[in-house]
Amino acid sequence: MLQSLSPMVIEKYLHRPVTLRAEGEDTATGRNLLPPVISRRAARRMTHLGTLIARVLDSQSVDRETSLIYGSTYAETRSLEDYVDSFPRPSPLLFQGSIHPSAIQQVFVSTKFPVGEFVPLTGDRHLVASMLNIAFRSAADRAVLVGGEERGTWLLDHGLASPEAWAWSLELNSARNGAAGVVRLNAETDETKEDPIGHSLFFRTLAERRPMTVPNPGGGSFSISWQ
Amino acid sequence: MVTSHSKLEVGIEACGCLTALGDETQTAEALNAGVIGLKPVPVLGSDGGDLVPIALCSDWRERIPPRWFASADSLRSRIPVAPWGDPGFPVFLSSSNFGVGNLLAYCRGGSEAHLAYATPGDCVESLCDSFGWGPDRTIVSHACVSSLVALELARRSIEHGGAEQAIVFSFDFVSPFVAGGFHALKILNPLFPAPYEDRKEGSIGLGDGAAFAVLSRKPQENLVSPAFLYNEMWHFTGNQPEGEGFRALEPWLRQTVGERKVWIKGHGTGTLEAGRLEAESLAELCPQAPLVSWKGSLGHTLGSCGLVELAVALAAVDRGVVPPTVGLSGSAFAPNVATDSFDAQPFDGLLLLANAFGGAHAAILVAHGD
Numbered sequence: 001m002l003q004s005l006s007p008m009v010i011e012k013y014l015h016r017p018v019t020l021r022a023e024g025e026d027t028a029t030g031r032n033l034l035p036p037v038i039s040r041r042a043a044r045r046m047t048h049l050g051t052l053i054a055r056v057l058d059s060q061s062v063d064r065e066t067s068l069i070y071g072s073t074y075a076e077t078r079s080l081e082d083y084v085d086s087f088p089r090p091s092p093l094l095f096q097g098s099i100h101p102s103a104i105q106q107v108f109v110s111t112k113f114p115v116g117e118f119v120p121l122t123g124d125r126h127l128v129a130s131m132l133n134i135a136f137r138s139a140a141d142r143a144v145l146v147g148g149e150e151r152g153t154w155l156l157d158h159g160l161a162s163p164e165a166w167a168w169s170l171e172l173n174s175a176r177n178g179a180a181g182v183v184r185l186n187a188e189t190d191e192t193k194e195d196p197i198g199h200s201l202f203f204r205t206l207a208e209r210r211p212m213t214v215p216n217p218g219g220g221s222f223s224i225s226w227q
Numbered sequence: 228m229v230t231s232h233s234k235l236e237v238g239i240e241a242c243g244c245l246t247a248l249g250d251e252t253q254t255a256e257a258l259n260a261g262v263i264g265l266k267p268v269p270v271l272g273s274d275g276g277d278l279v280p281i282a283l284c285s286d287w288r289e290r291i292p293p294r295w296f297a298s299a300d301s302l303r304s305r306i307p308v309a310p311w312g313d314p315g316f317p318v319f320l321s322s323s324n325f326g327v328g329n330l331l332a333y334c335r336g337g338s339e340a341h342l343a344y345a346t347p348g349d350c351v352e353s354l355c356d357s358f359g360w361g362p363d364r365t366i367v368s369h370a371c372v373s374s375l376v377a378l379e380l381a382r383r384s385i386e387h388g389g390a391e392q393a394i395v396f397s398f399d400f401v402s403p404f405v406a407g408g409f410h411a412l413k414i415l416n417p418l419f420p421a422p423y424e425d426r427k428e429g430s431i432g433l434g435d436g437a438a439f440a441v442l443s444r445k446p447q448e449n450l451v452s453p454a455f456l457y458n459e460m461w462h463f464t465g466n467q468p469e470g471e472g473f474r475a476l477e478p479w480l481r482q483t484v485g486e487r488k489v490w491i492k493g494h495g496t497g498t499l500e501a502g503r504l505e506a507e508s509l510a511e512l513c514p515q516a517p518l519v520s521w522k523g524s525l526g527h528t529l530g531s532c533g534l535v536e537l538a539v540a541l542a543a544v545d546r547g548v549v550p551p552t553v554g555l556s557g558s559a560f561a562p563n564v565a566t567d568s569f570d571a572q573p574f575d576g577l578l579l580l581a582n583a584f585g586g587a588h589a590a591i592l593v594a595h596g597d
Binding site for chain 2: 073074075080083084085087088089090091092095096098099100101102105108109111112113114115116117118119120121122123124125126127130133134136137138139158160196217218219
């Protein structure tokens with residue numbers, strides 16, 4: 001695979017990794033912990049996942065030239081649960097809130113801040129590999145990756161939601177100075193020997209700053225090491 | 228001031244779709260004949276509710292396997308054979324709904340089997356496993372610009388990722404989950420949509436749609452440009468009132484379209500504010516380019532609309548006649564809105580646009596090679 005992967009950037013530097021674990025936290029508490037740039041009025045409509053994403057993005061810088069890549073397996077679980085429960089009189093607000101990239105939109109709409117490239121992804125087994133592939137293939141030098149999950153209620157009983165609330169963010173770029181780590185695409189790795197890293201395992205490994213290998217189903221693997 | 232245009236590198240090897248009017252060729256012919264695929268349907272399905280315009284491929288009662296499964300499989304049978312999902316042949320799947328209608332079906336007394344399709348990941352896994360596709364799958368969910376974002380990611384996988392070919396597969400089948408939501412937002416009402424028409428009340432229709440596109444680095448008749456991607460983030464369901472979001476297209480147009488003579492397949496759902504902003508800004512930016520929307524017949528096929536309408540557009544160009552805006556009977560917001568079919572031959576390419584919640588904009592150019 002090395003030959004066919006050769007046009008792609010094979011190394012990027014990892015900056016400002018942020019992780020947030022919100023065990024036991026409810027939505028109201030999350031709203032109280034929002035960065036001051038988000039008004040109280042906007043905060044009142046934010047979901048728990050929206051508040052978590054706002055808090056982990058507070059350390060990042062996003063402008064029109066940034067590639068913003070969002071990943072979530074279950075996304076707006078609570079809005080989805082409540083929207084379904086609102087039938088036969090479906091709620092317009094919960095419908096809006098249940099749409100996959102709503103958490104990111106809550107943050108940026110609250111400050112009316114336009115974004116150029118925004119790529120919202122979902123899935124689990126290869127979600128992180130997909131996010132890294134997109135960052136490596138983007139024409140933008142800077143990619144901000146952000147992800148998270150909120151804790152479900154009745155969907156959790158069916159294994160269709162996250163058991164915990166958490167979020168993370170980081171930036172990938174070409175600047176070696178000040179980097180916290182490096183992400184390399186290793187084209188020669190046999191990905192069949194590695195288990196996929198799902199979203200929650202990626203979060204835990206990132207939170208502990210442990211090195212990791214993320215199998216790339218397109219060939220090879222991504223390795224993350226810390227400086 | 229237009230002086231040149233950028234060279235396109237990635238080609239469209241195959242593209243097909245399924246709508247309430249049939250495959251892409253049948254759909255293009257029906258649109259040229261003025262056929263309206265939308266029909267009045269109770270918004271909550273078997274639970275009743277207001278009659279709203281929806282264009283369905285099949286009876287929309289939820290079942291196991293889901294009704295979109297057979298439709299998606301019939302489309303798959305037309306996809307060129309390749310080791311899809313293996314290294315060098317990535318798969319990009321998109322939808323705004325996936326199998327979420329099955330979740331509502333379960334909650335309304337359906338069997339637990341519905342839950343196997345309730346999350347996007349599980350839904351895609353079941354689909355890809357049945358297709359025999361490998362694990363290199365990227366799942367995009369960006370509401371109604373999903374399929375154009377997926378197309379751009381597929382294009383990059385060839386241009387920058389070393390892929391030989393890439394496939395985009397998108398599907399959105401209407402359920403009471405999504406129809407109920409749009410109805411609650413008061414934009415899905417008993418009126419049939421009339422895209423770009425200056426009238427008192429706006430409306431949209433919803434439609435089933437699925438589509439695929441195979442992109443390739445080998446020379447092809449139709450090439451696809453890098454996409455324009457922009458997100459206003461002004462309001463969840465509205466655009467900046469002066470149309471800045473629509474006019475943000477201008478630098479991309481200048482660089483990508485340049486001197487090419489194009490026609491435009493707009494987003495044109497039938498809502499008043501967005502329809503006016505889109506038509507007026509395109510009339511200003513591309514005054515010579517005819518603008519059409521087909522959502523007055525096909526309905527809004529949501530996250531799949533970009534790819535569905537691309538397949539219909541390519542089939543129309545292949546047959547030489549581009550369908551007009553369908554559903555419009557009064558005066559249009561702008562003079563470039565085409566209300567009659569027109570000859571595709573004089574054009575060098577087509578612009579295809581889509582918009583979504585959050586003020587998301589996506590656009591691509593499809594043109595012949597230089």
